[in-house]
Amino acid sequence: MFGRSKNEIPPPAIAKSADAVEVLRVWAEPGAPQQLVLKTTWDEPGAWGLLLVDVARHAAKAYAGEGIPEEEAFDRILQFFRAELESPTDELS
Numbered sequence: 774m775f776g777r778s779k780n781e782i783p784p785p786a787i788a789k790s791a792d793a794v795e796v797l798r799v800w801a802e803p804g805a806p807q808q809l810v811l812k813t814t815w816d817e818p819g820a821w822g823l824l825l826v827d828v829a830r831h832a833a834k835a836y837a838g839e840g841i842p843e844e845e846a847f848d849r850i851l852q853f854f855r856a857e858l859e860s861p862t863d864e865l866s
Contacts, residue, residue, distance in 0.1 A: 796824070806863045829854070 787793050799809040815821075829850045836846035 784795075788795070794812065794814060796814045797809065797811045799807055801807045829847060832850060833843045833847035837843035
């Protein structure tokens with residue numbers, strides 16, 4: 774029913790493994806809240822904390838590739854993470 778979107782990021786090589794599972798997909802549009810789907814996957818909810826930190830580190834490395842120092846990018850990510858925890862900018866749907 775749905776084909777692959779031209780805006781979709783191609784899956785990584787690990788996705789070819791029969792044991793691999795996609796756990797999170799996030800879509801963003803300027804001026805609109807992000808939308809996501811996820812699978813709980815792990816028995817331990819705390820595993821999501823590990824995943825979120827890994828995502829933040831990967832994002833900081835990606836920004837470093839665009840000229841923003843990795844440490845500065847990571848600090849900004851943490852700053853906004855804390856701010857969103859303290860005062861959410863939108864409601865979850």
